[in-house]
Amino acid sequence: MAARTALFVIDIQNxxxxxxxTRIPHAERIRNSGEKILQAARTVIDSYREKAATxxxxxxxxxxEDxxxxxxxxxxxxxxxxxxxxEQEILISKKTSDTFESNPDLALRLRTLNIEKIxxxxxxxxxxxxxxxxxxLEAGFNVTLLTGAHSTYDTSEKTALDIENEVEERLLSLGAQIASWEKLSFA
Structure with a gap:
């Protein structure tokens, strides 16, 4: 079986x-980008489901949850x-910030599905x-964070956009890739 990718939709909750x-300042951007990302991913998933292919x-x-x-x-x-x-859409709950820490069997579960990239x-x-x-990354997966499709709250010291950029820089330094969600291709 060929290597597969897992698209993680993290905590986009009411x-x-x-x-x-209580919503973050850029909530509308996240909802809009999320809708388009999911629509593209589901189009691919559905085309494979129609062919009964993986x-x-x-x-x-x-x-x-907290x-x-x-x-x-x-x-x-x-x-x-x-x-x-x-079956290609799964729900994972978590009680800590790190989904993998909250779900110690998640990495193995993903590997059994031949997932190599997040x-x-x-x-x-x-x-x-x-x-x-x-x-x-620590579990050995290749990771890509979609810029423009994650955000947070402003703080007294930094804007949400500043924090987004800092997170991207930190993850890039750890070996993650950063890609614009608009250029994401599910082809």
């Missing part, structure tokens, strides 16, 4: 991406959800996105 009182991609929806993101609550709900009965986007850049990318 609390961070939809709720008027798709070169799977989609991993990551959902954080004291603010309580399981079953409206803030905890995902903006983008896996489609029912589509392409990631989502929320928040300096927390769950960066930690999950680092976890994937």
């Amino acid at each position: 609390e961070l991406a939809v709720n008027d009182d 798709s070169p991609f799977i989609i991993v929806f990551v959902q954080h 004291s603010c993101l309580v399981v079953g609550s409206k803030p905890w709900e995902l903006v983008f959800k896996p489609r029912p009965n589509v 392409v990631a986007f989502g929320l928040q850049s300096e927390y769950c996105v960066e930690a999950t990318c680092k976890g994937a």
Whole structure:
């Protein structure tokens, strides 16, 4: 079986991406880019499903849970959800920033699916996105972070855009690739 890619959709949940009182400043950009990324990935997945062939991609929806993101609550709900009965779309819950740390068997599970590369986007850049990318690198996966498709909150010292750039620089220095989501090809 040929090497495959897992598209990680990290913590795009109502609390961070939809709720008027708590969403990040660039929530609309993340929702719009996420919608287009998922549409392209699903088009490829569906074309392989129609042929009963193995798709070169799977989609991993990551959902954080903690004291603010309580399981079953409206803030905890995902903006983008896996489609029912589509085995190439899986849901992974986590309780720490690093999806791999929260799910010690995840790397092995992905390897059994012949996943070699992780392409990631989502929320928040300096927390769950960066930690999950680092976890994937440490587990031996090739990692690409999609610039323009991850973000966070402004702080008193830095804008969200500054933080996005810093995260990209740190991950690049660790061996990740950075690519524009608009140039992402699922062909």
